[in-house]
Amino acid sequence: MQMSVAELLQSENFLHDVTIKGWVRTFRANRFIALNDGSTINNIQCVVDFENTDENILKRITTGAAVSLSGTLVESQGKGQRVEIEVKNIEILGDSNPEEYPIQPKKHSFEFLRENAHLRVRTNTFSAVMRVRSALSFAVHKYFTENGFYNFHAPIITGSDAEGAGEMFRVTSMDPKNPATDENGEIDYSQDFFGKETNLTVSGQLEAETYAMALSKVYTFGPTFRAENSNTTRHLAEFWMIEPEVAFNDLDANMDLAEDFIKSVIKYILEHCKDDLVFLDERFTKEEQSKPQLERSDMSLLEKLNFVAENNFKRVTYTEAIDILRNCKPNKKKKFQYIINEWGADLQSEHERFLVEKHFKCPVILFDYPANIKAFYMRLNDDGKTVRAMDVLFPGIGEIVGGSQREERLDVLKEKIKALDIDEKELWWYLDLRKFGTAVHSGFGLGFERLVQFSTGMGNIRDVIPFPRTPQNAEF
């Protein structure tokens, strides 16, 4: 019977005749193969009867080689494992020349592994990260499905350029050397594939609103894009975003949803990814120990995950946050790069981190931001100067969620659009939602890779997505 490593390690039945296929992690003493097939972080020990095995076969059992082993599952005599395989037959499926194979059983730098992104998932760290990523992805779909949401696929190529969430990539099938032009020498997009200028989406929100205003509860989970020259550990040019949108939800209900959702998916991985998280927890702790005392995390990875799952997020208005920041030590001692002097200032990462990591020491939801630092579609409060925006801030990550109650009043929305010099015609369909059966509604966007970063303790966002896209990098 062919079984996976995960199945064998959990098996209650010994003396099974089994076949197992996987890749050699290590081979020591010409006897002990540590075999892995990606089904779990753990290897299974396979004991070779080297005295009765062809030496030419033994030589080919090297790190990275693919093998098929048949034998008996027995209780292990050695320490460190409950079960092992007594190997009766070895078939080498694919060799791996140890002189050439880049992934050796030693610590490789993450920079080196990024250059070998096609092989890095064969390491413990990356296989654990990607299994947790996969589990988080399923937890997202499960949460929304169980709570009456419909999945909605927002368009990736968009002819709408009014959202203004960031710089966009152009999508075209025109000849770059000889693009069609009109009589004024301008690019004639009517001759491009879609008959107009098109870009890669920066958010599916506006389209998701059209579906929320019919199905009540919807969510998107798809790729989004920013053509920004940001070479940081927190930015990607291509990343996956989760965007729920709910009719009849006000901002309070929106905060409840964000908090409940995040707690639910964290609980899911705590329950389903124990082995991977224990491994990543140890890795995280070692990594933290190499940092200066002051920069170290107070909690281990597992402590952080449990903390988020079990504690309420602190909800604070922007105005309260400004008061705290204005009077805090780093502001008074001018330790912040951007000193907070007055209401209206845009918060920088350093301020968000102070609030979360030093002041409140828990996830924080900031809300009711000044209107002029937030997007046009956010609902204006009665004070006329703040909008019903919210950001969820996480320790070590900063902003993980940005959301709002949407402006549902046609006249107010039209004024906003006018003030921003956006052509109303561009948004005719978005305005229609306010003309026909408008209602209070809210939603948010959660950057999936930031959630994976938080959940796995990985410091660089490029290490939590299989093939990262960043400025000057689209290899593979």
Place this chain on the structure above:
Amino acid sequence: MQMSVAELLQSENFLHDVTIKGWVRTFRANRFIALNDGSTINNIQCVVDFENTDENILKRITTGAAVSLSGTLVESQGKGQRVEIEVKNIEILGDSNPEEYPIQPKKHSFEFLRENAHLRVRTNTFSAVMRVRSALSFAVHKYFTENGFYNFHAPIITGSDAEGAGEMFRVTSMDPKNPATDENGEIDYSQDFFGKETNLTVSGQLEAETYAMALSKVYTFGPTFRAENSNTTRHLAEFWMIEPEVAFNDLDANMDLAEDFIKSVIKYILEHCKDDLVFLDERFTKEEQSKPQLERSDMSLLEKLNFVAENNFKRVTYTEAIDILRNCKPNKKKKFQYIINEWGADLQSEHERFLVEKHFKCPVILFDYPANIKAFYMRLNDDGKTVRAMDVLFPGIGEIVGGSQREERLDVLKEKIKALDIDEKELWWYLDLRKFGTAVHSGFGLGFERLVQFSTGMGNIRDVIPFPRTPQNAEF
């Protein structure tokens, strides 16, 4: 207590004080509101005490208006529903001017609704289609998760152009009027965002293979793109594709997986989308009745779904299929547009439909195709002229799955690449998989929208995705 229409219609408790928010579908006799909130295809009847209701409120209860109704859930006295709401309080949330609202309670053409794609999901047909689409999407994730697969997000922007599955869209942030050029006047992509020419992916398969060769069982579910000028009812420029990839699976196991997977997701919607499928079944039957007798489907929608869920797919080699086609009536009578004369011919949609709909009358898996009509990465059979390719053909849809066992032998793969004039350097990472621990592996791609078409009985692929992208069309 605020409840959804779906919850209320299933409620066992009467005399509930409830609040319900949704959109008016119809309002008749100044008394009966049919209210829908998208949680189900069914409306809830809400009975207004019109004698004690302000006439100005009554006037505003029009099709498409958003309302909040409070009242008591009671057993219905009338026919056609088990329960209804005795309305005590009406709040108009958002008006809908009946002179302007495009979605009236009458039959609209699909063409008209496509132009109003932001509102069409407020109709019975499109809300049913999109709920089934959402359920299918969840069924996909559920099937793979329960069967030990990891979800893998393939890159959308790709620097790799060797796959050759079709024409690609270019992704750029260069100024289209003044692109950077080199000394020879050629476009200098080193100055574009990614430092090289980049395109939208046509398939995540090659990248998925890198993950299968470490995690054993992976799948992608993401958007893919074709810049082809195909104005048909079966093609989109942007569509979602599901691509499982499994180490150690040969073509037989690949066929088993495809068949089991498709049956599983169909069974899921038969169980979870009963009301929507009953509605779509009636719609399908009506639509079929308007067709000439000869073109009508033998089965109703529900019969087709049950048939697929319960019957084995017929597995036939390409060579057998050619024999059948060469000797069939439409070929001999020259009724086919493309007459099948000899082995090696590429099968057209008319041939596939004949095999599925007339000859076998069930889903068919064709396999072992001639090498020269299939992609370079498919495993060459020992006959030296066929490859381990497979296509799953469905009635009414044609090809719904295309897959293969992959060429795992480095030398054979290199020869194929050379013969096609592909630069080996372009595929260095793909070849690495054959250098280091190679093994038999297989996978397939399933076009999600074709699955939704089949599952909902919709004739045009533009009507099963929220905002379709096709030549000359990227509105919304």
